[in-house]
Amino acid sequence: MGSLLDDLLAVLPADRVLTDPDLLSGHARDEADLCPAGTPLAVVRPQDTAEVAATVRVAAAHEVPVVPQGARTGLTGAANATDGALVVSLTGLNRILEIDPAERIAVVQPGVVNAELRRAVAKEGLAYPPDPGSWESSTIGGNVSTDAGGMCCVKYGVTGEYVLGLEVVLADGEILRCGRRTVKGVAGYDLTRLFVGAEGTLGIITEITVRLRPAPREARTLVAVYPTMATAGQAVSSVIAAGHVPSMLELLDRTHLRAIEAYRPMGLDTEAAAMLLVALDTGDEAGAELEQIAEHCRTAGASELYVAGDAAEAEALTAARRLAHPAMEHLATQTFPDGRGGLIVDDVAVPRSRIVELVTGVEEISARHDVLVGVVGHAGDGNLHPVIVVDLADSSSLDRGRLVFDEIMRLGLALGGTCTGEHGVGLLKRDWLAEELGPVGVRLHRALKTALDPAGILNPGKVIAPG
Template identity: 55%
Template sequence: MTVLAPVLDELAAGLPADAVLTDPASTEAYRHDEANFCPSGTPLAVVRPTATEQVQHVLRVASAHRVPVVPQGSRTGLSGAANAVDGGIVLSLSRMDQIVEINPVDQVAVVEPGVLNAVLSRAVLEQGLYYPPDPSSWELSTIGGNLATNAGGLCCVKYGVTTDFVRALEVVMASGEILRTGRRTAKGVAGYDLTRLIVGSEGTLGVITQATLGLKPAPEAALTMAAAFTTAADALTAVTKIMAAGLQPSMCEFLDGVTVRAIQDYRDMGLPTGVGALLLTQSDRGPRAAADVEAMGVICGELGALDVAVASDATESAMLMEARRIVHFAVEKLGSTLIDDVAVPRSRLVDLLDGITVIAQEHGVTVCCPGHVGDGNMHPTVIFDRGDPAAVERAQKAFDAIMRLGLALGGTITGEHGVGVLKRDWLATELGELSTRLHRDIKKAFDPLGILNPGKVLAAG
């Protein structure tokens, strides 16, 4: 402990009295994110800064003593990217939660990383503006965490993912220096795009302490449609036809039969449980929304939908949205989960679901598969008994087989959850040798001592 005492003393010297936690009873909650099956260590301390200058101080101390630093938001991640490492500093940014500015003329918001997604969304809506990225965890997840993983959400099928709305960043480097990337303007192509490089880097290149985010005018009134199908294949075929018809839904979500039943068991949402799949679509084009969802409904009917229903008002639409948002909590009630995050071209969605069915049978596991089907980003979730070693082994093999399938179909191992620890060993398979080498070179340029979130994203090499 005498070796570590100087680190703690130096941290405390430049921080408020309540910013540093060392008591194991207090630090335990910070050891891992929602991927609690991924390895996590015991931190030396948890530091909770409230200002950029305090983050700089932490990183200067960490660099001087070569102590690892793991940035954290509200720990809603699903890949272990925020998991602590032994003897490291967990840098919790949840108390940096100020909305610095909302500017309706420039259509930007300037925020600190601890701002919750839903809080920002509601704040800009009050000024007639819209921040589209909305992960299912939007009531709990922070903007900083969304930036770290380049999160998507329910509306990304029409509006895009987090990086599409990031104009500029303030980033504290491993050395404690401040890097400012991007610009406030809507256009700007001077130099390499360091902003997009940092978004999605999962805390391995720097610590984001402020972000300038682009906004859109608030959307018009929306209508939501639900279509029930006998088979998942019919629902997925309907999606490909809806998108090919140019209808551009503002939401297009898929729930397989297992997921629908799990939601209904978790909370009575009035969902039909004797179905093979449920498709939820939405149009936010105001007076044109009715025609949009009617056209979507016609396509679903032509493909044998058992029932097509359009929400009669905003309350019913919100209920259907809520049904999709609680999937994670509902499925957790079924057992331990390994949540995959593969994305494939829409034309290969049926092949993906058929392949997942075969994998589940071969490995003797249950796999449910909700997802943002409009952009091909699916979340196959392997359900298993964590107390049974044989079941754990089967689950891991099924998980790996699903990722292998996703790549074989021309897809990716992660569409929005990030790599973290969970998929670290698969990243090189997707990237290839040259790209992996360039990733390592970039990491070394930003973090020469290797103290920022070590062991995440890139495997040792």
């Protein structure tokens, strides 16, 4: 056995193994501002499954940690490198291998960008629903590894519900194929689901078979503005209780309305407490149902209500929602200039009927610690993102930001919620996952990790702390 690098170069073409210091630091972390990250020993860019397997075998022989990465758009540090680790960047495995309209499935490599897959299947009259905010840059492999969500989940569910089968490189470099290409199949333990959301701690995903749906019709959208969070919450409850299943039911709070308006002026009501966006993707048939939803929104106390006249207008309204994250980043840099502004993007899902309690609780926590927190998210499925604005150069601001984060997590669990609705655990939520699971659940996580990765080389320290 030579050095790790020598052994890698013995089994991989030379251009797959990168050690340029700038490139190493460029692969240190994802978009979670506050999670620790180290400098990898090397970044490996395999071009196929065999090269991933060869890389893992060398790493296993050297007992060196392997950190898989996609586009590094994650929000929990799950893709963060540690000092001396081997980063395996899957972006070179970026081919759509197959789209089968008759079976309504696609087979893709993990480095395929979400939006690319969406566009490719749309040409066949099909849809791949999962739509994380990062869809123009995040990869399907990353989406699967974090079980990413998005705005459509209220109707269509999260990424995991679309994963039929996987090819996975295991901790010893063996290649597993699991799952199926058929619509139905219940053969054996659900290995596929075990790797979904495991953030690369149980294996490295090298191929994904996804289920597709018939393309939805055009969306029809309405916007309702509320003077209080309670009235907005009441509207959400009424719409859901009446049995409607919108394709989008989003909430933006005042902080977000102001941040978006400051970033891209579009005439949003910056005095409102909250804005709801509701869509139906059933084309012309949506009209009558959208009017019923509008009536629920009015009855709950909307101060203003606007129904988009056509699909283009509906798309413009949705675009405002999609600006939430960049607008909050802009707000952070305006509030704390010179690169000091940072965000802790939280992600908490509560029972739908507890949304108002969550949001008003967040307001109270924010005021008590004098930390700016905006709330945005998927009100229709109870999944909200409190976004905490901090000064990265001020330890007092960071400490208060972390306190606020912890108090929000505690509140979410107390409301019967979960510490992550769609972003995953990574490093950011590891302690809160343990809190949510309890000792028996933690023990079971460790047992599964040990069963699949006895030497602990696969993305160690993510999801669950070593035993």
